[in-house]
Amino acid sequence: MFDYLRLEVRRTLRDTGFVIGGVAMPVMMYLLFTNLGGGDDGGWKTASMVGMAAYGAVGSALNTGGGVAEDKVTGWLRQLRVTPMTPREVVLGRALTGSVTVLPAIVTVLAAGGLVNGVRLEAWQWAATAVLLWLGSVPFTLLGLGNGYRMTAQTAGVANMVCNLGLAVVGGLWFPLALFPGWLRSISPYTPTNRFAQLGVSVTEGRAPGLGAVAVLTAWLLVFGSYAVVSYRRSARTV
Amino acid sequence: MSFRGVVKTFGDVRAAAGLDLDVACGETVALLGRNGAGKSTAISLLLGLDEPDEGSVALFGGRPEESVRAGRVGAMLQDTRPVPRVTVQELVSFVAGRYPAPLPVAEALRLAGIPELAGRRVDRLSGGQAQRVRFAVALAGNPALIVLDEPTAALDVEARHAFWESMRAYARRGHTVLFSTHYLEEADAHADRIVVMDRGRIVANGTGEELKRSAGGHRVSFDLAGRGAEGLALLPGVVAVEVLGERARLRTDDSDATVVALAERGAIRGLEVVPASLDDAFMALTSHAQEKI
Known part of the structure; x- marks a missing residue:
C-alpha cells in the first residue's frame, strides 16, 4: 500500500492544476490580502496566514476526491480491482494520499508568513500549527472522497470547487469574521472550515485549541466520513 | 476455469443466458462474437468484477476474487484510458509489485514490445503504444492466466502483428490466455480453440477447422x-x-x-x-x- 501511496502522491504533484490551485494560489492570496492595505497589522498577518494555509489544505484535500473521480473515468480503479490489491487498501491508500498532499499548501503558506511577512512565533507554535492543520484536514479529504466516488469527474470538480470556495468564505478563511453581517457571523462557527482554522489560530495565540473547535470538527469528521463510506459503497457496484 | 449455467441480466438484456464453458490450464482460447454478444460480460464475471445472477464461475477451483487476490490473474480491460501523470516504468513496476512472483519490469516491457517507452508518460503515448502498455500491465505480475478484452481494437495492422507476436510469446511460457475479439482471422490464427458467443449464449466451441466443418x-x-x-x-x-x-x-x-x-x-x-x-x-x-x- 505504501507503493500505492507513493504512486498517487507522485501523480498528484505532477498535476499542474493541483500545484497552482492548491499551493500557489493560497500563497499568492495570502501575500496579496495581507500586503494590499498597507499598515503593519501583525495580528491579521498571522490570522490570515493560518486562514490561507487552511484554505490551501482544504483545497488540496478536496482535490483527492477529484483524483478519484478521474480514476473512475479512466478505468484505473477498475484495473486495480483485477490486481491483488483489496478495495480496502485502495480506499485507505487514497485517503492517505489526501493527507500527504495537503502538506505542501500548509508548509508553503506558513513559510511565506515567516519568511516574507515576518510573522514571529515560537518553534513549538510553528510545529503545532502545522500538525493541527494537517490533522484537521482529514474531514475535508473524506468530503472530497465522498464527492469523487459519487460523481463524474466534471461534477466532482465543480462540487469540490463550490465546497472549497463556499466553506472558505463562510468559514472566514479569506476575510476576518468581523467584516461579516451578523447572521453570517452566527453561522460561521458551525462550519468545519472556521473551526479548522481556529485550531491553528489558537496555537499562534499561545492557547490550546478550544473544546468547541474539536467537537465541531469531530462532528463534521463523522458526517463526511459516513458520506465517503456511503458513496464508496454505491460506486463499488459500478466501478 | 469454468462457467456453469451462468446467467447475468442488465435491465431486460440477458448478457449471459446460461453459459457453460471450461478452459484448461495452458490453453489459448478466443471468445468470438459481434459487439454486444456478451463477451465483455463473460470476462467481467470471470474476473469477479460482476456477480452472476444464476450459476457459478470458478477460477483455479475457487471464487474468481480469490484467484485475483492470489495474483494468478492479469487482465487488459476494455474501454480504459491511460492513467494520467505516470510513466510507463512507474506504472508497470507498481502493478508488478502487487503480485507475489512478478516478471522483472524490463522483461514485461520487452515482452510487450515497448522497452524503449519506459521513461515516457503513459498519457502522452499513441493509441497503439498505450494499448501495449496495458498489455504490459496485464502480464507484469507473471500471472498464470491473462484475460484480454478486445486487445487489438485500436491497433493498426502492423501494431496488431506485433501484439500477437507478444501474446504468443507469453502463451508459450505455459500460461493460459483468454482473449475476446470480433475479428475472425485473429481468433483462427492465434487461439487453440474458438468459443463463439451470440446473444449471451455459446453457439459453438472448437478449433477453427471444426467450426468450418460444423457450418x-x-x-x-x-x-x-x-x-x-x-x-x-x-x-x-x-x-x-x-x-x-x-x-x-x-x-x-x-x-x-x-x-x-x-x-x-x-x-x-x-x-x-x-x-x-x-x-x-x-x-x-x-x-x-x-x-x-
Whole structure:
C-alpha cells in the first residue's frame, strides 16, 4: 500500500492544476490580502496566514476526491480491482494520499508568513500549527472522497470547487469574521472550515485549541466520513 | 476455469443466458462474437468484477476474487484510458509489485514490445503504444492466466502483428490466455480453440477447422443466368442459400453431391467451389441474429 501511496502522491504533484490551485494560489492570496492595505497589522498577518494555509489544505484535500473521480473515468480503479490489491487498501491508500498532499499548501503558506511577512512565533507554535492543520484536514479529504466516488469527474470538480470556495468564505478563511453581517457571523462557527482554522489560530495565540473547535470538527469528521463510506459503497457496484 | 449455467441480466438484456464453458490450464482460447454478444460480460464475471445472477464461475477451483487476490490473474480491460501523470516504468513496476512472483519490469516491457517507452508518460503515448502498455500491465505480475478484452481494437495492422507476436510469446511460457475479439482471422490464427458467443449464449466451441466443418464444408457459387433460386435449398448437401444479384452462393456439407445436382439442372455457369471460410461459419452460427436485423 505504501507503493500505492507513493504512486498517487507522485501523480498528484505532477498535476499542474493541483500545484497552482492548491499551493500557489493560497500563497499568492495570502501575500496579496495581507500586503494590499498597507499598515503593519501583525495580528491579521498571522490570522490570515493560518486562514490561507487552511484554505490551501482544504483545497488540496478536496482535490483527492477529484483524483478519484478521474480514476473512475479512466478505468484505473477498475484495473486495480483485477490486481491483488483489496478495495480496502485502495480506499485507505487514497485517503492517505489526501493527507500527504495537503502538506505542501500548509508548509508553503506558513513559510511565506515567516519568511516574507515576518510573522514571529515560537518553534513549538510553528510545529503545532502545522500538525493541527494537517490533522484537521482529514474531514475535508473524506468530503472530497465522498464527492469523487459519487460523481463524474466534471461534477466532482465543480462540487469540490463550490465546497472549497463556499466553506472558505463562510468559514472566514479569506476575510476576518468581523467584516461579516451578523447572521453570517452566527453561522460561521458551525462550519468545519472556521473551526479548522481556529485550531491553528489558537496555537499562534499561545492557547490550546478550544473544546468547541474539536467537537465541531469531530462532528463534521463523522458526517463526511459516513458520506465517503456511503458513496464508496454505491460506486463499488459500478466501478 | 469454468462457467456453469451462468446467467447475468442488465435491465431486460440477458448478457449471459446460461453459459457453460471450461478452459484448461495452458490453453489459448478466443471468445468470438459481434459487439454486444456478451463477451465483455463473460470476462467481467470471470474476473469477479460482476456477480452472476444464476450459476457459478470458478477460477483455479475457487471464487474468481480469490484467484485475483492470489495474483494468478492479469487482465487488459476494455474501454480504459491511460492513467494520467505516470510513466510507463512507474506504472508497470507498481502493478508488478502487487503480485507475489512478478516478471522483472524490463522483461514485461520487452515482452510487450515497448522497452524503449519506459521513461515516457503513459498519457502522452499513441493509441497503439498505450494499448501495449496495458498489455504490459496485464502480464507484469507473471500471472498464470491473462484475460484480454478486445486487445487489438485500436491497433493498426502492423501494431496488431506485433501484439500477437507478444501474446504468443507469453502463451508459450505455459500460461493460459483468454482473449475476446470480433475479428475472425485473429481468433483462427492465434487461439487453440474458438468459443463463439451470440446473444449471451455459446453457439459453438472448437478449433477453427471444426467450426468450418460444423457450418458446412464448402461454398458453391454460380451464375443464376435468369433462373430463379427456387428449390436450391432442397438440393443434396445444401445447408444454406444466399443470392447476391445474379449469383447464388450455396453452403454445402457435401459439395460433390451438390455440384452433380446442379449439373443435372444445367446450372453450372461460372461454377466455383471453395472451402467454406471461417466467415461463412461465423455467419451460419450467428445467422438468427442476422435475420432479426
